[in-house]
Amino acid sequence: MVGRxxxxxxxxxSSKAAGPLEDGAIERMLYGAQVNNALDGITGxxxxxxxxxxxxxxxxxxxxxxVMERITGxxxxxxxxxxxxxxIKQRAFPDWTMGFLRLDGTTGNAEAxxxxxxxxxxxxxxxxxxxxSAMMKQPS
Numbered sequence: 001m002v003g004r005x006x007x008x009x010x011x012x013x014s015s016k017a018a019g020p021l022e023d024g025a026i027e028r029m030l031y032g033a034q035v036n037n038a039l040d041g042i043t044g045x046x047x048x049x050x051x052x053x054x055x056x057x058x059x060x061x062x063x064x065x066x067v068m069e070r071i072t073g074x075x076x077x078x079x080x081x082x083x084x085x086x087x088i089k090q091r092a093f094p095d096w097t098m099g100f101l102r103l104d105g106t107t108g109n110a111e112a113x114x115x116x117x118x119x120x121x122x123x124x125x126x127x128x129x130x131x132x133s134a135m136m137k138q139p140s
Contacts (some may be wrong), residue, residue, distance in 0.1 A: 009061040
């Protein structure tokens with residue numbers, strides 16, 4: 001894991017689901033991401049609206065590049081577009097190996113997202129979650 005005081009690489013991407021994903025497939029994908037991310041020191045957050053994904057990944061640049069290589073090669077994803085990448089001083093999602101919110105409200109960390117959008121949350125995190133939500137609402 002990236003130590004305290006060290007800069008962290010953050011990458012945000014969007015993609016479309018190549019086909020319908022049943023809840024079991026999403027749960028398996030999340031579990032695999034959480035296990036791998038914990039081993040690789042990666043944190044992040046994933047939003048899914050039934051058609052599209054938006055994900056933020058945080059960690060070392062080589063670890064994030066490895067994850068992106070797996071994602072772009074994953075047949076469940078298509079039209080993968082990196083929408084933001086930067087070095088940050090602290091993680092936006094330090095406690096989540098992979099937080100998840102399904103925008104129809106059936107699964108995920110809705111309460112955690114609501115807490116993250118409260119006023120005491122740092123503006124960059126709040127802005128990021130709002131941007132992610134807006135990206136998910138764009139017509140396909």
